Amino acid sequence: MFFIFGIGPKTKVLEKNQFVCPVCRTRTSYELKQQRNYFSLFFIPLIPLSKAKGSFVKCLNCKTEMPSTVLHHAQPDPFQQSNLEA
Numbered sequence: 001m002f003f004i005f006g007i008g009p010k011t012k013v014l015e016k017n018q019f020v021c022p023v024c025r026t027r028t029s030y031e032l033k034q035q036r037n038y039f040s041l042f043f044i045p046l047i048p049l050s051k052a053k054g055s056f057v058k059c060l061n062c063k064t065e066m067p068s069t070v071l072h073h074a075q076p077d078p079f080q081q082s083n084l085e086a
């Protein structure tokens with residue numbers, strides 16, 4: 001009996017949506033991701049080793065990864081937006 005185990009990061013996609021990327025200034029899709037180190041056995045991540053790090057956003061257009069705080073800055077306020085459309 002032998003075990004194959006290891007420690008590695010596992011990235012989870014929390015959300016997919018659209019935003020205006022501050023880097024390439026294009027309205028495009030992003031993925032909101034969170035990375036965490038896992039102890040894995042037989043390549044199956046079993047035990048989270050660290051608290052989830054801050055999530056980050058990846059622009060699918062220019063492939064830049066940036067802190068998730070850009071979403072709060074880049075997105076127009078939904079109330080303001082509905083006012084503009086009205």
Ligand SMILES: [Zn+2]
Nearest residue numbers: 021024059062
């Ligand atoms: Zn971009």
